[in-house]
Amino acid sequence: MTHIISKAHLSLERLKEIIDNKEKLELSQEAVDAIIKCRKYLDSKMDDIGRPVYGITTGFGSLYNVTIPKEDLSQLQHNLVMSHACGAGDTVNPQIVKLMLLLKAQSLSYGHSGAQLITVQRLLDMFNNDILPVVYQQGSLGASGDLAPLAHMSLPLIGLGEVLYKGKVRPSAEVWAEMGWEPIRLQSKEGLALLNGTQFMSAHAVWSILKSKRLSKWADLIGAMSLEAYDGRIEPFLPLTHQLRPHVGQISTGKRFMEILEGSELINRPKEHVQDPYSFRCIPQVHGAVKDNILYVQSVIENEINSATDNPNIFPDEDMVISAGNFHGEPIAIPMDSLAIAMSELASISERRTYQLIHGLRGLPKYLVAKPGLNSGFMIPQYTAASIVSQNKGLCWPASCDSIPSSQGQEDHVSMGSNAATKLVRVVNNVETVLAIELFNAAQALEFRRPAKSSPILERIFEDFRKEVPFIDTDTYMHPLIEKSIAFIHQEQYL
Numbered sequence: 001m002t003h004i005i006s007k008a009h010l011s012l013e014r015l016k017e018i019i020d021n022k023e024k025l026e027l028s029q030e031a032v033d034a035i036i037k038c039r040k041y042l043d044s045k046m047d048d049i050g051r052p053v054y055g056i057t058t059g060f061g062s063l064y065n066v067t068i069p070k071e072d073l074s075q076l077q078h079n080l081v082m083s084h085a086c087g088a089g090d091t092v093n094p095q096i097v098k099l100m101l102l103l104k105a106q107s108l109s110y111g112h113s114g115a116q117l118i119t120v121q122r123l124l125d126m127f128n129n130d131i132l133p134v135v136y137q138q139g140s141l142g143a144s145g146d147l148a149p150l151a152h153m154s155l156p157l158i159g160l161g162e163v164l165y166k167g168k169v170r171p172s173a174e175v176w177a178e179m180g181w182e183p184i185r186l187q188s189k190e191g192l193a194l195l196n197g198t199q200f201m202s203a204h205a206v207w208s209i210l211k212s213k214r215l216s217k218w219a220d221l222i223g224a225m226s227l228e229a230y231d232g233r234i235e236p237f238l239p240l241t242h243q244l245r246p247h248v249g250q251i252s253t254g255k256r257f258m259e260i261l262e263g264s265e266l267i268n269r270p271k272e273h274v275q276d277p278y279s280f281r282c283i284p285q286v287h288g289a290v291k292d293n294i295l296y297v298q299s300v301i302e303n304e305i306n307s308a309t310d311n312p313n314i315f316p317d318e319d320m321v322i323s324a325g326n327f328h329g330e331p332i333a334i335p336m337d338s339l340a341i342a343m344s345e346l347a348s349i350s351e352r353r354t355y356q357l358i359h360g361l362r363g364l365p366k367y368l369v370a371k372p373g374l375n376s377g378f379m380i381p382q383y384t385a386a387s388i389v390s391q392n393k394g395l396c397w398p399a400s401c402d403s404i405p406s407s408q409g410q411e412d413h414v415s416m417g418s419n420a421a422t423k424l425v426r427v428v429n430n431v432e433t434v435l436a437i438e439l440f441n442a443a444q445a446l447e448f449r450r451p452a453k454s455s456p457i458l459e460r461i462f463e464d465f466r467k468e469v470p471f472i473d474t475d476t477y478m479h480p481l482i483e484k485s486i487a488f489i490h491q492e493q494y495l
Helices: 012-020 029-048 070-084 094-108 117-128 147-158 172-179 190-195 199-229 239-243 248-260 283-305 330-357 379-395 417-447 456-466 479-488
Strands: 002-005 024-027 088-091 136-138 162-165 168-171 313-315 320-322
Touching: 012 094, 012 199, 012 283, 024 029, 024 094, 024 117, 029 117, 029 313, 070 147, 070 190, 094 117, 094 147, 094 199, 094 283, 117 147, 117 190, 136 147, 147 172, 147 190, 147 199, 162 172, 168 172, 199 248, 199 283, 199 330, 199 417, 199 456, 239 248, 248 283, 283 330, 330 379, 330 417, 379 417, 417 456, 417 479, 456 479
Parallel strands: 002 024
Antiparallel strands: 088 136, 162 168, 313 320
16 A cells, blocks of 8 residues: 655544555655755755855854855755764664654655755655664754754665664665665755754654554553452443533543443442542543543644644745744644643553552452462552552653753754653553553452453453463462563554
8 A cells, every 4th residue: 555645634543554554655746746846946046045044055053154155055964964963862663763754754745845856755765665764762952853863864865874674773875785775965955854853753742642542542441341340330430420521531431431331240230339439430530631632632743744844944936935943842842741641640540440459448359369478469560550650750740841052042942842752652651551550450350250240342351361361370470461461452453
């Protein structure tokens, strides 16, 4: 299958399809025409521009007032990519790097950046052949765009840097020779077109939102299984209450739980207790708030990935080259911080449900084993969940509230959105682990309610889970079982 890059709105759902189905990318004729038109305009403008234009005929950052001779403009762009490749830390998840390539090509395809057609095509070639640049997590301030990580993404275009290809990290020059590709000679403004942009931040955000949506659905299923195992009540999920406080997420969560629990013997049997703890009773309010936040952040990120975010912006029809600030990450930095906070709450309330299950209440044995004392049972998985939840609290300090001036004060306010992006990925991965631990506990606890049955959907999940993770009679090595639980919720067939 092939996805055609055009001005048509690119949704996150479509992005997911492209990645999941391993689709190839191709430029529409509209995009090809727009790219060529903008490049021709910029080339003609070089002869009669008559004034300094930032990053095209000048240096960068605080060197904006240094004019560069025409014969050095290509070298200027080459130097820009080389000098800005100063990343550090861990390498970026290859799936996120692949998204970066796609999003950068999308942004350049609008014909307001001045990139050569061959430059955009080579980004697609790398995507289509799974030749993924080695990019580092640290180095971007989130304005002027993601300079360091996008420089690493762009190094292979000029035959430098390293790429991950067929499972091995290799010099890009070697792979280029195998593919029969020549390094690209960047033209005026092209280095800026590649480096001035938010694709590092945006790719992390896209990856995190897609995973967050899956985990939000799993949180409902796992929370419902815990509710059943805890002998919880159905009343907090009835629609009458939610009509009095009509938040969309709250209403949809209540409705979803009613659907999940339909046909359950356990939920409908008489209860001795009048109320459940908040971690069960307030699931619609907490899970619902997370759903609302995910949808908001998705709307912001979809705007971003359908935008041109480099600088300067070129408008051939208006005969204008405008130096402005579309590279600034603030519009997405704040929402990414918000999503990290929201997702961390899914883990926080999940850990509390796990704690309730192992507490020895409502007829469940302490630590969910028949002989506690001789066996520690499920004591320590809860510790692990608590440790991860605590780590998330530190990670949720908003990166977007910080700014450190750079470039001799020319870039005096930055978004730190790249730190928001990488922290968000860590939080989302942590949430996945905490939910998997809850599932591990909930399935164990549900066994103690037999012979009573839960709902058909929860029983199907339970039976499939048991094929991977057994019931624990006596103490055993649990780390591999937690890993299997994490792998289990990678599935989407129950969602």
